Every structure is written in structure tokens, then in C-alpha cells.
Amino acid sequence: xxxxIVLIALVLIAGVIFVVSAPLRNANRPPAxxxxxQQLEPESAERxxxxxxxxAKYREIRDAELDYRTxxxxxxxxxxxxxxxxxxxxxxxxxxxxxxxE
Amino acid sequence: MAGLGRLCLLLALAVCAYGIGASLYGVxxxxxxxxxxxxxxxxxxxxxxxxxxxxxxxxxxRNDFAFNTVADTSSRTTPAFYRAAAVWSSQExxxxxxxxxxxxxxxxxxxxxxxxxxxxxxxxxxILLGFGGFFVSLMVFxxxxxxxxxxAPAEGVGLDPLLRFPTMMIHPPMLxxxxxxxxxxxxxxxxxxxxRRVDAEWIRAIRRFAFAAWLFLGIGILLGARWSYSELGWGxxxxxxxxxxxxxxxxxxxxxxLHSLMIxxxxxxxxxxxxxxxxxxxxxxxxxxFLVRSGILNSIHAFGGATLGVPFVTLIGVLIxxxxxxxxxxxxxxxxxxxxxxxxxxESIFLANNLVLVGLCFVIFWGTYFPLISKALTGxxxxxxxxxxxxxxxxxxxxxxxxxxxxxxxAWRRATLANARRNFLAPVLVALLTLAVLLASGVQQKxxxxxxxxxGAFVFASIGQEFFRGVRARRAMANEAAPVALLALVxxxxxxxxxxxxxxxxxxxxxxxxxxxxxxxxSELGLSPGQSTRVGAxxxxxxxxxxxxxxxxxxxxxxxxxxxxxxxxxxxxxxxVATLLPSEGYYASQEASQGSVGSLIGGQPVSHVALDGxxxxxxxxxxxxxxxxxxxxxxxxxxxxxxxxxxxxxxxxYLARAYLQHPPQAQFHFIVSPLVMWIxxxxxxxxxxxLIAIWPAPSAVRRRVSxxxxxxxxxxxxxx
Numbered sequence: 130x131x132x133x134i135v136l137i138a139l140v141l142i143a144g145v146i147f148v149v150s151a152p153l154r155n156a157n158r159p160p161a162x163x164x165x166x167q168q169l170e171p172e173s174a175e176r177x178x179x180x181x182x183x184x185a186k187y188r189e190i191r192d193a194e195l196d197y198r199t200x201x202x203x204x205x206x207x208x209x210x211x212x213x214x215x216x217x218x219x220x221x222x223x224x225x226x227x228x229x230x231e
Numbered sequence: 232m233a234g235l236g237r238l239c240l241l242l243a244l245a246v247c248a249y250g251i252g253a254s255l256y257g258v259x260x261x262x263x264x265x266x267x268x269x270x271x272x273x274x275x276x277x278x279x280x281x282x283x284x285x286x287x288x289x290x291x292x293r294n295d296f297a298f299n300t301v302a303d304t305s306s307r308t309t310p311a312f313y314r315a316a317a318v319w320s321s322q323e324x325x326x327x328x329x330x331x332x333x334x335x336x337x338x339x340x341x342x343x344x345x346x347x348x349x350x351x352x353x354x355x356x357x358i359l360l361g362f363g364g365f366f367v368s369l370m371v372f373x374x375x376x377x378x379x380x381x382x383a384p385a386e387g388v389g390l391d392p393l394l395r396f397p398t399m400m401i402h403p404p405m406l407x408x409x410x411x412x413x414x415x416x417x418x419x420x421x422x423x424x425x426x427r428r429v430d431a432e433w434i435r436a437i438r439r440f441a442f443a444a445w446l447f448l449g450i451g452i453l454l455g456a457r458w459s460y461s462e463l464g465w466g467x468x469x470x471x472x473x474x475x476x477x478x479x480x481x482x483x484x485x486x487x488x489l490h491s492l493m494i495x496x497x498x499x500x501x502x503x504x505x506x507x508x509x510x511x512x513x514x515x516x517x518x519x520x521f522l523v524r525s526g527i528l529n530s531i532h533a534f535g536g537a538t539l540g541v542p543f544v545t546l547i548g549v550l551i552x553x554x555x556x557x558x559x560x561x562x563x564x565x566x567x568x569x570x571x572x573x574x575x576x577x578e579s580i581f582l583a584n585n586l587v588l589v590g591l592c593f594v595i596f597w598g599t600y601f602p603l604i605s606k607a608l609t610g611x612x613x614x615x616x617x618x619x620x621x622x623x624x625x626x627x628x629x630x631x632x633x634x635x636x637x638x639x640x641x642a643w644r645r646a647t648l649a650n651a652r653r654n655f656l657a658p659v660l661v662a663l664l665t666l667a668v669l670l671a672s673g674v675q676q677k678x679x680x681x682x683x684x685x686x687g688a689f690v691f692a693s694i695g696q697e698f699f700r701g702v703r704a705r706r707a708m709a710n711e712a713a714p715v716a717l718l719a720l721v722x723x724x725x726x727x728x729x730x731x732x733x734x735x736x737x738x739x740x741x742x743x744x745x746x747x748x749x750x751x752x753x754s755e756l757g758l759s760p761g762q763s764t765r766v767g768a769x770x771x772x773x774x775x776x777x778x779x780x781x782x783x784x785x786x787x788x789x790x791x792x793x794x795x796x797x798x799x800x801x802x803x804x805x806x807x808v809a810t811l812l813p814s815e816g817y818y819a820s821q822e823a824s825q826g827s828v829g830s831l832i833g834g835q836p837v838s839h840v841a842l843d844g845x846x847x848x849x850x851x852x853x854x855x856x857x858x859x860x861x862x863x864x865x866x867x868x869x870x871x872x873x874x875x876x877x878x879x880x881x882x883x884x885y886l887a888r889a890y891l892q893h894p895p896q897a898q899f900h901f902i903v904s905p906l907v908m909w910i911x912x913x914x915x916x917x918x919x920x921x922l923i924a925i926w927p928a929p930s931a932v933r934r935r936v937s938x939x940x941x942x943x944x945x946x947x948x949x950x951x
Contacts, residue, residue, distance in 0.1 A: 134235050141239070141282060145246060145275045152267035177347060181432045189497050192643055195724065198704035199697060201642035203650055210644050 176228045179221055186218040232286050233298060236377035239283035240370050243330075246272050246279065247364030251357045258353035258426070266353040270341050273356060276363055277334035284331045287324060287376050291317055297383035300324055300376050306389035308790045308819065316400040317390045322524060322539075323376035325403065329520060330366035332404070333359070333411040336440070340415045344436050351433055354422030355415075362414050362517075365546055373539060392818045392837040395789035396462045402454040406478055409448025410516040413481050415440040416488070417513025417550075420506050424557040429564050431496050434505065438492060441509070442925045444516075445485040446918060452478050453914040464838035464853040466753065466902040468910065469744075471620040476599040477519035480592050484512040487588040490581045497643065498578065499568030503558060504585070506565065510554035515592075518547055522599075573645040580638040587631050594623040625679050629686055632741050635734040636690035639697050654696070661692035680749035683741055690738035694731045701728070721923065729924025733917050740913025746906035747849075753903075757896040760797075767903040769808065769850060774798040776856075776894040777812065778887035781880065791816030792831045793883050794839070795856040795890055797897060801843060809843035813854040813899075826871030827879040832858075832886075849907040855898040862889060 193214060197207035250272025257266030287300070291314050296302040304321040305314050318324040337359040344352050370376060416437040423433040455475060460468040469475060488508040494501050521543040558565070571578055597604075598615045605613040640654040665688035669681050698717065701724075705716040721728040752767030763772035777796040796814025800807065818834030825833040842851040858864075863886055870882025 134232065138235055138238050141279065142242065145242060145279065148275050148278075149246065149249065149268055149271050151271065152264040156264040178430050178432055181430070181435055185431060185435075185496050189643070192497075192727070195701070195704070195727070196642040198708075199700040201640060201646060201650060201654060203647055206642070206645060206647060206650075210642075 176225065179225045179228065183218065183221045183225065186214060186221055190214045190218065232290065232295070233377040233379045236283050236286045237375065239279050239286070240367055240375065240377070243276055243279045243283070243367045244364060244371055246275050247360045247367060250276070250360040251364065254353045254357040254360070258350050258357075263349065266349060266356070269353060269356045269360070270345065272360060273334060273337050273341055273363075276360070277331075277338045280327070280331040280334050280367075283376075284318075284327055287318055287327060288315065291315065294387070295383070296385070296387050297379045297381060298376070299378045299380055302380070302384050302387040304388065304390055306387040306790075306819075308792075309387075309390045310395075310790050312397075312400070313390050313395050313790070316394070316403075319403045319407075320390055320394050320399075321376070323370065323374045323378075325407070325524065326366055326370050326374060327376050328404065329407050329411060330363055330370070332407050333363055333366065333414060336408070336411050336415060336443075337363070337418075340419075340437070340440055344419075348422075348426075348428065348432060348436060350426040351419060351422040351428055351436075354425045355418040358418040358421055359414065362418075365542070369539060369542060373542070386821075388821050389790070389818065389834070392789060392791065392816060392835055393462065395837070396458055398454045398458045398461075402451055402458060405447050405454060406451030407520075409444050409446075409451050409478070410481070410520055412440055412444030412447060413485065413513050413516035416444070416509045417516075420509040420513075421553070421557060424506065424561045427561065427564060429502055429506065429561065431499065434492050434495055437509075438496075439925060439927075441485060441488055441492070441512075442921065444512075445482060445489060446921045446925065448478060448482045448485065448516075449914070449921070450918060452482060453911070457911065460851075460907070461840055461842070462837075464840065464855070464900065466840075466851050466853065466900060468907075471595075471598065471617045473599050474519075474523050476595045477515075477522040480595055480599075481512045481515040481519060483588045483592040483595070484508050484515060487585040487592075488512060491585050494578050494581055500570075500578070501582075502565040502567060503562065507554075507558055508585075508589075510550075510558070514547060514550045514554065517543070517550060521547065575641065575646045575648070575651060577638055577641045577643045577646075580634055580641055584631065584634045584638065587627055587634065591624060591627045591631070594627070595620070628741060629679070629682050632683065632686040632690060632738055635737055636686065636693040639731055639734065640693045655693075657696055658689045658692035662686070662689040664688075677749040680745040683745035687738040687742040690734060694735055697731060698728070725926055726924050729920045729922070729926075732920025732923060734920075736913045736916030736918075736920055738913070739909050739916055743906045743909030743911075743913055747904040747910065751902060751904045754901045755898070757898050759896045760894055764899075764901070766850075766901040768803055769903055770802045771850075771852070771899075771901055772800045772802070773897070773899070774800050774810075776891055776897070777814065778890050779814075780883050780887050789816055789837070789839075791818050791837070792880070793817040793887060795854075795858065795887070796839070797854050797856075797899075799841070799852055799899075801850050809850060811841035811843060811850070811852050813841040813852045814839045815854055815856055817858070826867070827874050827876045828867050828870030828882040828886075830876075831879055831883055832867075844908050846906075846908055848903055848905045851902040851904065853900040855900075856890070857895045857897060858886070858890070860895045862893060863895075 190211065193202065193207065193210050196202045197204070197211075202210065250269045252269075253265045253272065254269030257263060257269055287298070289295075290298045290301050291305055292311065294301070294305065294307055294314075300321045300323045301317075304324070305317045309317065319328045337356075341352060341356060341359075419433050419437045423429050452475070455478070456468040459470065459475075460466070485508075488505060491501050491505050491508065495505050521539075524539055524543070571582075573579070598620050602612045602614045605611060636658060637655075640658070641651065662685045666681065666685045669684060674681060698720075701720045702713055702716045705711060705720045706713065709716065709719070711719060754764060754766045756764060758764065758773040760773050760775050763770055765771075775798050777794075777798060779794045780792070794814045794816045796812055799811040799813065801809045801811060816837050816839055817832035818837070819831050820833035822830055822833055838853045838855065840851060840853050842849050866882055866886045866889060870879060870885070874882055
């Protein structure tokens with residue numbers, strides 16, 4: 130019984146070391162998905178933030194439309210809100226395009 | 232096995248220490264491989280603690296009394312079903328459960344965010360491992376679940392009889408899942424502040440975990456209330472007990488966060504508020520654990536010792552100081568990107584809802600910690616009771632329910648008075664109609680209950696109107712049948728309509744609370760067989776006594792040695808309504824001084840409630856038999872004198888027979904409460920709505936919507 134426990138303990142310790150040290154062992158190898166996958170550069174982080182903002186803006190546009198269709202916004206208010214949201218969405222799209230072009 | 236368990240804890244502590252160091256080194260020096268290694272430390276921690284937890288579970292199931300924890304909280308007479316749950320009834324086992332659940336949820340959170348926000352995630356990893364390390368340290372240095380005694384005792388003390396109840400199998404894991412999930416938004420919030428990335432992305436990353444924390448905590452709270460109602464012999468489901476309050480507080484701030492995060496996601500507003508709510512929710516979750524495990528405040532739910540106070544207070548102090556420092560030092564980055572467009576907008580209603588929720592939390596915090604505050608200020612411990620809590624929380628709850636009906640019918644950004652008038656007309660008329668019906672039916676003496684019914688009717692009408700209009704709009708667009716349109720509407724707008732369903736559930740739950748607490752009939756009296764009493768419109772007759780002996784065949788299958796009860800016949804206007812069988816279980820104790828027979832029934836007696844539940848009312852009964860009569864005590868004394876422990880159960884059989892032949896008067900507690908079942912139904916609706924809201928949108932739908940929105944936004948380029 131005690132031999133079995135010692136074996137389990139050794140396997141556990143070895144498993145932990147194997148799992149935790151894997152990234153350190155692989156650090157010198159080239160990453161499978163290219164450098165971008167290994168480390169998120171500041172530019173790509175910013176781009177990701179913009180993509181998140183874009184998705185949120187799309188959701189806001191959809192919500193405004195649903196508010197209008199369920200009678201919570203008058204036509205004039207909806208057009209004003211929708212226009213403002215689309216302008217904001219276009220700004221985000223422009224910034225995404227600009228960051229992609231850099 | 233205990234040695235392997237101890238090794239697991241030491242290994243876990245080492246992994247936590249390494250993971251914290253690797254994560255911080257990785258993020259500070261830009262060494263991704265170290266951050267990655269830190270993240271994997273959390274996975275390793277989950278694996279190690281899973282092994283440790285399985286070892287302890289096996290020890291409980293195998294009745295291995297060499298483990299002190301098993302000997303202290305289990306016994307051979309404890310049914311296997313409850314032995315499995317006894318792990319978390321002990322101080323040590325519950326610490327292990329906490330750390331294990333934390334490691335599992337943290338692993339999931341870090342796995343899902345492995346490809347984004349690496350800097351934020353690295354800090355979050357260090358903080359989560361810090362929490363893990365804290366709890367593992369408690370188990371290594373203060374309360375180890377793997378402490379043993381050789382030779383092992385032949386029998387254990389047994390599980391606290393109060394915990395031998397089916398919901399106790401899942402109540403603590405649910406509550407602890409909620410608590411541990413609360414630490415994930417806290418860790419990512421702190422990580423975002425440390426990494427100076429306080430945009431909406433971290434909110435988006437933890438939104439689902441905040442929702443899951445809210446859901447699990449809510450289920451845990453409701454199961455606790457159900458346990459209190461069905462198991463504890465006082466007939467209530469909420470007593471403003473310190474531990475109950477401790478779990479409610481993070482749920483309230485979590486609810487506030489789930490509303491206000493939408494404002495940050497949509498408008499880039501309330502960043503300080505949101506990050507503060509996240510930090511407060513996580514800290515309150517730790518404080519909740521502290522209250523349960525420290526025994527610092529009196530509670531029927533507190534099962535811990537008083538040894539963990541100093542480490543917990545230190546952790547809470549560090550959390551509060553760290554949170555304040557981070558928010559204050561990053562205040563420039565947390566400025567709102569926009570301002571409120573209009574006071575008549577959904578954002579404003581969400582803000583009001585946040586203030587009410589935080590106000591409720593503050594009131595409950597003050598009342599819960601008042602004994603400690605008063606002792607610190609005056610040297611004398613004073614506490615506040617349910618009337619104090621009711622005075623402040625009832626009006627706030629009314630406002631909260633009302634706001635949950637107002638919010639859904641107000642548009643984001645701005646709403647006009649004309650639209651608001653049109654949208655509120657039907658809900659206000661329904662609320663007024665409800666008021667008129669209630670007043671006409673003579674229900675006038677309970678103003679708060681009437682107000683809650685009217686607010687509830689307002690919520691049903693406003694949300695019903697929302698569903699109706701949404702389906703109508705969907706049908707107009709897609710020409711679908713009404714049920715298909717309803718399903719499509721909910722499916723495509725899960726968060727919105729899931730949230731509306733949650734609001735309906737909250738209104739149903741509060742109506743149940745208002746009705747059951749305001750229009751309850753209760754009676755406590757002694758009855759002999761054949762006697763009856765009236766409770767409200769019901770007549771309850773004590774028909775005859777009951778008695779069962781031996782652990783295997785007790786009425787509630789909880790492992791009691793002796794169970795004494797009654798057959799009660801409940802009638803209304805002469806018609807039979809129900810036959811109820813309340814009982815009280817007597818459990819064995821380890822007190823040798825009580826004698827061989829006395830020790831078999833000398834443990835804590837526990838009431839087993841019998842109730843007839845229905846959609847309109849519950850008839851709740853509990854019995855407290857009198858076994859201190861001279862005739863029954865004589866049997867115990869003679870048995871103690873003449874019977875060895877292995878034959879002592881024979882005397883218990885005599886005692887049961889004597890009780891049946893000459894039953895003494897028993898004390899009964901009867902309660903007739905209207906609409907109690909709607910509290911549980913409301914809870915189920917809340918969690919059903921929560922599941923709808925949390926469920927991920929199908930990726931195909933998301934892609935389609937995204938593409939369509941993109942096309943429309945591009946189309947808007949021409950218009951802009």
C-alpha cells in the first residue's frame with residue numbers, strides 16, 4: 130500500500146513539473162502559429178480592443194432597433210440615436226482599418 | 232492515504248508560490264513563457280487539489296476514523312448519502328472544498344482567456360493563486376484535513392444532525408462555487424487596474440463568470456432558505472442570520488454589477504463604479520467565507536471554529552487596502568467616455584437600481600456587523616433583530632421591484648415623455664386595478680404587502696407588454712407564428728429577455744415573501760392524542776403518536792437512533808386536507824457519562840418538519856415530544872444500569888413502546904402561510920432566466936448578426 134502511495138506521489142510531482150515547465154521548455158522553439166500567437170504585441174492588443182468596441186457598438190445598434198420596434202423610441206429619437214451609433218461605429222471601423230494598415 | 236493528502240497540500244502550496252512568482256516575473260519582464268507557466272500552475276493546482284479532495288472523500292465513504300476530520304464529523308450510523316456530504320461540514324473539509332472549487336473555476340477562466348489580455352490575465356493568475364495559496368496555507372498550518380490519530384477510534388462523532396438534509400448535499404458546494412466565482416472578476420478587475428487596461432475587454436472576459444457567481448450564489452442562498460424552512464423547527468425561511476446575510480451581500484453587489492456593466496460595455500461609463508463593485512463583491516465573498524468559518528458572529532449556519540480569525544482579517548484588510556489604492560491611483564484612467572444623455576433613459580434606471588442594491592447591501596452590512604461595531608465602540612455586544620432589518624429593507628425592496636418593471640420599458644440613451652406615457656399606461660392601470668381588487672376584498676391592514684402586490688402586478692404587466700411587443704415586431708419582420716416568433720426573439724436577444732424573465736422571477740419571489748410573512752397564521756401549543764386546534768381556516772387534530780427505532784428505519788432516513796412523532800389530520804371546513812407526520816429525531820452522542828442507553832439518544836435532537844405545500848398556501852407542522860417524563864426516564868435509567876452498550880438498543884425499543892402506549896402531551900408548532908411555494912417558484916424562474924441570459928449565442932448566429940450589422944454600419948457610412 131505504502132509503495133503504491135509513494136508511486137502515486139512521484140507520478141503527481143512529475144506530472145506537476147511536466148505541466149508547469151512545458152512553456153519554459155518550449156521557450157526556445159519557434160511557436161507553431163508564428164510570433165503573433167506567442168506574444169500579443171501592443172498593436173494587436175489595441176486592435177483587439179477596437180474589435181471588442183466594434184462588437185459592442187453593433188449590439189447597441191441592434192438594441193436601439195429593438196427599442197424602436199417595441200415602441201420605446203419614437204421614429205425621430207430612433208433616427209437620431211441610430212445615426213449617432215452608426216457614426217461611432219464608422220469611427221471604430223476607420224480606426225481598425227488604420228491600425229491594420231500600419 | 233493521509234500522507235499523500237498532506238503531500239498534496241505541500242505540493243499545492245509550492246505550486247501557488249511558484250505560479251505567483253512566474254506570473255509576476257512574466258508580466259513585469261515581458262516573458263510570456265513565464266506567464267504561461269504561471270497559468271499552467273493554476274491547472275496543476277486544480278489537479279493536485281482534486282487528488283486531495285478525492286482522498287478525503289474516500290476516507291469519509293470508507294469510515295476511516297484515523298482521519299480526525301472523519302472521526303469528528305461522521306460515523307458508521309451516518310447514511311452513506313450524508314457521509315459523502317460530510318466532507319464540507321467540517322472546518323478542514325470546507326477549506327479544501329473552497330480551494331478546490333477556486334482552482335477549478337480559475338482554471339476555466341484562465342483557459343478561456345488564454346489568447347487575450349495576457350498582461351491582465353497574468354496579474355489575475357497571481358491574484359487567484361494568492362487566494363489559493365491562502366486557503367492551502369490555512370490547511371497546512373491551521374486546520375489540516377489530513378491530520379490522523381493512531382490507533383483510529385472505533386466510531387466517529389457523527390454528522391451534525393441539522394445537516395442531514397438532502398439540500399445540504401448541494402447547498403454548500405453551490406454557495407462556495409458562488410463565493411469562489413466572485414473572486415474571478417475581482418482578480419481580473421485588479422489585473423486590469425495593475426496592467427492599466429481598464430477598457431471594456433476585461434469586463435467582457437469576466438461577464439460570464441460574474442453571471443455564474445450570481446447564479447450559484449443565488450441557488451445556494453435559496454437552498455439555504457429551503458433548508459431553514461424545511462429542517463429547522465422555527466418555520467421561517469429567512470431570519471436575517473449573520474451567515475445568511477453574508478451570502479446575500481455579495482449577491483446584491485453582484486446584481487448591481489451585472490446591470491452597470493452593460494452601461495460600461497455600451498457607453499464606456501461607470502468605470503470607477505464597476506471596478507469598485509467587482510472588488511467589493513469579491514471582498515464580501517471572502518468576508519462571507521470568514522463569517523461561516525470563523526464563528527466570530529453567532530449563527531445557526533456557522534459551523535467553524537474560532538481559530539481562523541486573524542488570517543482572514545489580515546486577508547480582508549489587504550484586499551480592502553489594495554482595492555482602494557488601485558482605484559484611487561488609477562482614477563485618471565477610469566474616467567467615463569460619455570455622459571448620461573437623459574435622466575429618462577435605461578442608464579438612469581440602472582443607476583437608480585444600483586443605488587438601491589448597494590443601499591440594501593449597506594443596511595445588511597451594518598446590521599450584520601453591528602455586534603462587532605458596538606463591541607468595538609462601547610465594549611458591549613449588541614445585536615439587531617429582524618424588525619430592524621425589515622424597517623429598512625422592505626421599502627428598498629419595494630423600490631427595487633418597481634424599478635425592475637420600469638427599466639425594461641425605457642429605451643437606452645433617451646426616452647421621451649410621450650413614449651414613456653404610452654409604455655407605462657397599461658402597467659400602471661394593471662397595478663391600480665390590483666390595488667382596487669385588494670382593497671375591495673378587505674386586505675387593508677398590511678400596507679407593505681399591498682404595495683408589493685401592486686409593484687409585482689406592475690412588473691408582470693410591463694414585462695408582459697415587452698414580450699408582446701417584441702413578438703409582434705418579430706412577426707411583422709419575419710412573418711412567423713407567435714410561438715416561433717417568441718422563441719426566435721428570446722434566442723436572438725438572450726441577455727435582454729433572459730434578464731426580463733429574471734425580473735419576473737424576482738417579482739414572484741417578493742410577492743411570495745410579502746404574502747407569507749404578512750398573512751401568516753401560527754400557533755404553538757401542547758396537545759395530547761385526540762385533541763385538536765384551529766390555525767387560520769384549518770383544524771389540526773393530533774390523531775396518534777408514532778415511534779421508530781434503529782438507524783436504518785427512522786422516518787427521515789437521517790441516521791437517528793429513535794424518532795418520535797405524530798400523525799396529524801388537517802381539515803378545512805370539515806373536509807380532509809392532508810395527513811402530516813412531523814417527528815423529532817434523537818441521535819447518539821459520544822458522552823459515556825450519559826450511560827449505555829442515554830448516550831444512544833443523548834445527541835442533539837432534530838425536528839423533522841412535515842408540511843403540505845400548495846400553490847395557495849403551506850400547512851407547516853413541527854413536533855417536540857416530551858421524553859423527560861418519569862416513566863420514560865425510568866426506562867433509560869434501568870437500561871443504563873443493566874444493559875451493556877451492544878444491547879442498549881433494546882431499552883430504546885422499550886422506550887418507544889412505552890411512548891406509544893402512554894403518550895405524554897407533545898408541543899406542536901403549526902403555521903399556515905399563503906403563497907410560500909411562490910418563493911421557490913420565483914427562485915426557479917430567476918435561475919431559468921439567468922441561464923437563458925448566460926447561455927452563449929450560437930456562433931453561427933453571432934457570425935450572421937455580426938456580418939449583417941457590419942453591412943448596416945457600412946451602409947451608415949453614407950448616411951453619416
